[in-house]
Amino acid sequence: MGEFGRGVLYPHEQALRVDLRRCPPGAALRPFVEHYWHVRWRVREPYDTKVLSHPSVHLVFEEPEPLVYGVDRDLFVRRLEGEGQVLGVKFRPGCFRPLAGRPVIELADGRFPAAEFFGPETAAANREVLGTSDTDLMAKTAEEFLLPRLPVPDPAAGEVAVMVERLTAAPAVFRVAQAAELLHVSSRTLQRLFAEYVGASPKWVLRRARLHEAATRADRGAPVDWAALADELGYYDQAHLVRDFTAAVGEPPARYAR
Structure with missing residues (x-):
């Protein structure tokens, strides 16, 4: 398995x-x-x-x-x-x-x-x-x-893949402007590249990385301090994390963890 x-x-x-x-x-x-x-x-x-x-x-x-x-x-x-x-x-x-x-x-x-x-x-x-x-x-x-x-590799595609890898490895990055600064490009360039190559916006990629981390913590079976996790992931507060998770998954994180 x-x-x-x-x-x-x-x-x-x-x-x-x-x-x-x-x-x-x-x-x-x-x-x-x-x-x-x-x-x-x-x-x-x-x-x-x-x-x-x-x-x-x-x-x-x-x-x-x-x-x-x-x-x-x-x-x-x-x-x-x-x-x-x-x-x-x-x-x-x-x-x-x-x-x-x-x-x-x-x-x-x-x-x-x-x-x-x-x-x-x-x-x-x-x-x-x-x-x-x-x-x-x-x-x-x-x-x-x-x-x-297979076509000839597109160098820009490889660069975008690395960008996504960096952002998903840093789920506390919350805003597109932060992501653009981390990747040394403008916000407009980042948005254009993601539409062209990724198929989702930088904002979506950042949000999804945080939700992946929240679900992973819940799946471990150990108690989760949701307020501390919300702070760690860059949410405004615990309520913001709960709303985001519930909208994506269909139930609040504490209930999902059970």
């Missing part, structure tokens, strides 16, 4: 129903891909998985057809029924732009047939990837499909 990462809500509950495994990409795909993820499930009754998504685009090999998922700026919910599996390719933030052929903000909150980006052979690749349940073999098959379809 793989460890659920940041953003997966109710991980202990999901672990009873879902098997998650990850594996890294090969060297040639590292400028584009963060990792592969393989989810298998078997449920007696329909179950909704819930995820506070990251600022990444995903290619998902699944039935009935493979899809590209833009950054989901709301709560991502997927209903699982019976048994099944999917293989996902998580692209580094900003690094799907050379494949998108247009500003990534145009993909936000959307799902698109993967053939639009990778060509008609995508359907055959989907059947081959899903023809096994071995994670490493699935990832190898996906990688063999992607390698000849």
